Amino acid sequence: MKPTSNTFEKIYQIVKQIPYGQVATYGQIARLSGNKNLSRVVGYALHVNPDPDTIPCYRVVNRFGQVSSAFAFGGENQQVKLLELEGISVKNGRVDLTKFGWKKDVF
DNA sequence: CTGGTGACCGCTT
DNA sequence: AAAGCGGCCACCA
Numbered sequence: 001m002k003p004t005s006n007t008f009e010k011i012y013q014i015v016k017q018i019p020y021g022q023v024a025t026y027g028q029i030a031r032l033s034g035n036k037n038l039s040r041v042v043g044y045a046l047h048v049n050p051d052p053d054t055i056p057c058y059r060v061v062n063r064f065g066q067v068s069s070a071f072a073f074g075g076e077n078q079q080v081k082l083l084e085l086e087g088i089s090v091k092n093g094r095v096d097l098t099k100f101g102w103k104k105d106v107f
Numbered sequence: 108c109t110g111g112t113g114a115c116c117g118c119t120t
Numbered sequence: 121a122a123a124g125c126g127g128c129c130a131c132c133a
Contacts, residue, residue, distance in 0.1 A: 037128040043114030
């Protein structure tokens with residue numbers, strides 16, 4: 001059991017729902033969580049990342065498809081590497097949300 | 108207890 | 121059209 005706040009749990013739930021080979025944005029997760037302004041808390045939620053095994057925070061990027069610098073959960077290159085391993089082309093730390101953006105509609 | 112910050116985004120003027 | 125500002129939640133000092 002985790003006395004974690006309901007909001008955090010929701011965020012983790014959404015991030016866990018991110019399919020393979022796709023990336024979601026903080027705003028998107030925040031919106032799906034219920035409050036669009038939760039975007040900030042989303043970042044914090046991944047920051048604590050209590051379950052990096054279930055929460056692929058590396059699949060979460062900002063609205064510009066750019067990976068945050070503070071991410072560095074084990075190496076900025078590691079983050080980009082993981083995305084590339086998923087089949088996501090990372091250009092200069094940037095991802096094409098137009099191609100890899102989490103589109104629930106298409107899926 | 109209060110103030111301020113933070114892996115952000117959207118809206119208003 | 122562009123620019124600036126606020127807002128929500130949680131944690132830290």
